[in-house]
Amino acid sequence: MGLDIRWPIGLMFTLIGVLLAVYGAVVQSDHAISLGININLIWGIALLVFGAGMLIGAIKGKQNPPSA
Helix, strand or coil: CCCCCHHHHHHHHHHHHHHHHHHHHHCCCCCCEECCEEHHHHHHHHHHHHHHHHHHHHHHHHHCCCCC
């Protein structure tokens, strides 16, 4: 079966991570900065890393399919 759930999950988290990281880098809001940490930027990067990991896993899984 050719369905791999890592593709849509990876794409979704990567897209949201990029949007949130760019927003956190561009907009300097007092509500988003707690204890001197830009929460939007940090979580955007975290989501981006997770999404990229999912996409890399999907690519590696397609290259080396499990043998039945």
